[in-house]
Structures are given as C-alpha cells and as structure tokens.
Amino acid sequence: MRKLILCLAGLMMVGPALAAGGGDVVLKHKDWSFSGPFGSFDQAAMQRGFQAYVEVCSGCHSLDYVSFRNLADLGYNEAEIKAIAAQYEVEDGPNDDGDMFMRAALPADRFPAPYPNKNAARAANNGAYPPDLSLIAKARANGPDYLYSLLTSYVDAPGDKEVPDGMYYNSAYSGHLIAMPQPLYGDDVTYADGADSSVEAISADLVSFFAWTAEPALEKRKRTGVAVVAFLLILSAMSFGAMRFIWADVKK
C-alpha cells in the first residue's frame, strides 16, 4: 500500500508539468539568491533592478501592486522613500471645489502607471499591451529563469524566419516572435555602486527586483517556514514516542 502514496505523489507532479508550456524554448538557468528553502533577497541587486526598472521598463510597464512605502524592503530609509515618491505625480481629489488635481506622490501611493488605461497602452505600443510587472515573476512558468532568458535572448533571426513589422525575434519566447523591442543593449543604466551593467547583469538585477515585487513576503515566508517545519518535525518525533509508549501494552 506504500505504493499508493508514491502514486499519488506522482499525480501531484502532473499539474505543474503542464505549466511548462511551449516546448520550443530552453530557458537559461541561474542560481538565484532567493531560491531554495533558505533563500533571501539580495538588497543591492534589488536596488539596481529597481533603478533599471525606473529608467528602462517603467516607460511602458506599470507596477500596479507596489507602493513606494514597500521600497523599505529594498533597504531604503523613510527619507529616501519620500524623495523617490516625490519624483512622481499622482492624481488626487476631488478638492473642496470638486476638481481633481495633481500632487507629488507620497510613500503610501502606488507607482503611477505609464498609461491611463489599457487602450492607451495598446495604442502607444503598436496594438500590444505591455503587461503589468508586479506579478510577472509568478505569472510565468519558471518566472525568474524565464524573465532572465527573455531579456538576454534578443538575437538575429535565422535566415528562414520571417519577422513581420513591429515584431522582434527572441529565442526564449514561445513562437520566437515578440512585440516588445529589445529593451537592453548593455550600459543602459549607470549604477551608483559601479556594478556591471552588461545586458546579463542588468537582466539579473531586474529579475531580483521582480522576484520581490511578485512576492514581497518571500523572505519572511521562508524564515518562518524553517522554524515551523523544525517544530513540526520535533512534534512528530515526540508524538511518535508517545504513541509507542501508549501502545506498548497492546498485544498484537
């Protein structure tokens, strides 16, 4: 009957297997600091990724579920967060006259979207909608590896591949034709800490940042998990001992 457990465990594997989707791409794998049961975020990489998001991605991609106050997770202090927020304008109101007005963003505000609505975003991008990036690392199979591969796989199309106008060739994208033009060419941002700004390095920084925007509680979750699982293992061992003790007088 032990087989039964194995079989059901096997059944569980089926679900995610299908999520891998189009089998025409092979993703580049990296050992991310946040993967594994003891994983944690790399604050320096996240700050660099945040800078790259602001300077490169945010022109087209929104970050709807992230507030400026959340940037504390990246290691910014309150004054820095206020200063970052103040660079953005958000609509507020209505005021006492009933008018909407623009004001500088506060830490409690969310990142303003680059377009007022989906249609405006499509109109500005050749009909393609640049998806919100808050959850992108969880909304794609093998999210971190997928994003890294996508950002670093803009290559010349093979001779026999027709690339229509407004489309771009990307060897990590299912079907290889993507509406997003190549976003990174290397040295797209100048990091204050002098870190590497090659396409690969910026891409990895962005992945670190988006892993956090998708799952801000990841570090806390894993830290709690280690304690909880350790406790439950001890509890299991102790209750096993108690069971053996209680059952000791039972004749089989």
Place this chain on the structure above:
Amino acid sequence: MSASKFSNPVVRWIDHRLPIFSFLEHEANEYPTPKNLNYFWNFGSLAGISLVIMIVTGITLAMSYTAHVDYAFESVERIMRDVNHGWLLRYIHMNGASFFFIVVFIHIFRGLYYGSYKAPRELLWMLGVVILLLMMATAFMGYVLPWGQMSFWGATVITNLFSAIPFVGESIVTWLWGGFSVDNPTLNRFFALHYLMPFLIVGVVILHLVALHRFGSNNPLGIDTRGPQDTLPFHPYYTIKDFFGLSVFLTFLAAAVFFFPNFLGHPDNYIPADPLQTPAHIVPEWYFLPFYAILRAVPDKLGGVLAMFGAIAILFVLPWLDRSPVRSARFRPLFKIFFWILVIDCIVLGYVGAKPAEGMYLLVGRVATVWYFVHFLAILPLLSVIETPRPLPQSISTPVFGGGGGLAGAVAAPKEKL
C-alpha cells in the same frame, strides 16, 4: 447514560440534563475500535482536520476578499501584501485544498482496497461519495474567486458543460451565469456558494460519523470484531495515533506552504482574468484532471459530461457491484491485482488530463476511461462470482484461519488472547 460515572458535581449536574459528557465519553473515549488498524486509517481524521483548516482560513480570507470582477484579483493581492500574514492564510488555503484532496483520495482508495463500502457500511460509503461531490463543487468555485485567467476560463469551460443537456442546456447555463457570460453575477454567486458549501460538508461529515459509529471502523482484515479482545478504546490509543499522523501531515503541508506554495498552482492565475484572451491550454486544478480526461475522452459533449459524472455516480452503487462477501483485498488475490490496475488507470487519466486532447494522449485517455468503467461494471461483478478468496482468520486477535484451506496450516500457532 449513568451520570454517576463523572465525579465532578458540575459535570454530573449538566450531564443529567444534557448528556453531552456521556455522549463524548461513549463516542470518543470508550468507542471500541479494531486494534489492528494501520496508518491508512489515519486519513479519515486528517480529512476532518483539513476541512476545519479550510473553513478557518477561508473565513479569515473572506474578511479581506472582495467578490467583484474589478476588485477580486486586486483584493487577493492586498491579502498577499498588506494583510498581516495574509500570504500565510492564502497559501494555507490554496495548498490546503490540494492536501485535502490528497487525503481524501487516499481515504477513498483505502476504502476500495479493504472493502469498507460493503455491508453494513453502504450508507457510510455513499455519504462519503456525497462529501466528495460537495468538495469538488466547493473547490471548483473557490478556484474562480481570485479571478485570474485560469479562474475565469476554467469557470467558462466547466459551466459550459451544462449546455450539453438537451433542449434546456443553454438556458441552464445562462441561469448559472446570471447573464450571458461568466461575469460579475457569476463571481458573486460562486463566492456565496463557496462560503455555504463547506458547512453542508460539515453536515454530511456528521452523518458520515454517525454511520461510522453504528458499526465502527472496518479494519485491514476486513472481518467483524468479535469482542473486547479485538478492540481498543478510541482514546488514548487512536487519539495519539491520529495526533502523530496529524503532526506528519502538517509537516508536509507546512513544507508546501512555506517552500513551494505555488508548485501545485498554475502561473496563469497570477494574470488578471481577461475575457478577450484565451490561455493556450485551459487546465483544471490537478485533482480534477482524471475527471477532465474522462470528459474529453468521449467525442460527444453530452456523452463526455455523462461519463464524467458517471465516473463518480458509479461509486454510489459500488456496494452492489462488488458482491463478494470478503471485504479485504488481503484475502482476494484477483481483486488485489485489479485494484492496483485501477490505481494506475486513475493516475494515467490524471496524466492525460493534463495534456492536450490529441493524438496519443487522446487514445490513451480513451482506453483508460473504458477501463475505469469496465473495472466497476464488469470486473467487480465478475470477480464476485469467479474468485476464490483465501481463508479468513477467525478473529482479529486469533490469527487462526477458518474454512480449513491449505494455507491455514502455514500460520498455525495461535498467539495468546489479550
């Protein structure tokens, strides 16, 4: 109902008027339980605890959830980000659903293997099938609530199944939706029903327990208990064993919740629902995959729907399909083989359900579907007639085989009675 068994005067006073302590004493403390239950008998109590975990986390999540197409997805993200430990509640609820199904599937296959559905436990079994159906409906509607892409398209595909009903199908689908597509009224009613149905499950679980306590648990030998030498009081023997099982179960659940919370989910459900954009592959949650495979194996829509529901309906009449008087597969050599073939068949169905319905997968799915029904409708009735069971022991505490079969001599020496 003698109140005198309690020394505490307050307890005695209450129990004389409301015999709740006598009831607990009788059903939990003294309740005679076969002494040879193996770990597969842990899964009943684990299922009950899973239900409690789901209700507790579910009610807490409902406090921060908004059932509206414009806000549902965002409110879930709010829970994940801004509600204190909201991520923990949601991940427990999400993974708890999967673990609930794992536990219940093991519980069901345990019943199949040891013949727990046979007389006098037919109604106990049938109530269990009702619980399974209610669970499936609850889980399906719960998956719609986050209003991601798979929520929306899963709801669209499954509700559309009812359009296969002749003549009134389309009207029924419109009635289910509360409109002409899956939209806000659908989400609202699914939330209402998702909140209601767990309590219906609690009700049926109580009936399930009442029916269980009428004759007590079946056991790995599948023979009736013959007296106190075959049984143990439920407490402390099985309370501690269930507690140990619970600790192990929670360890697995915690590992999933804290380290692989999205392993069993689909990434598309982190994309907000978009009625204008169909995902490449619409797949249900893993626990529905075998049924999904049966649905798609039949080329006709109505036929597929009937086959899918039939796959569960057939369990209702199982006690009358398998007429063998021997319960446990331990003493049924042929049944045992076919049991494992059925397990493999169900896993194959689950695998095929996850794949696109084309080519080899479709063929395998069809063979597996046919086998599923052949197993219940032909093989089990046939085995009841042609199979010669091995001799049964006389009682749980005396492993002496009755019936005088050749095998009996091999295990002769009877141990002392308890």
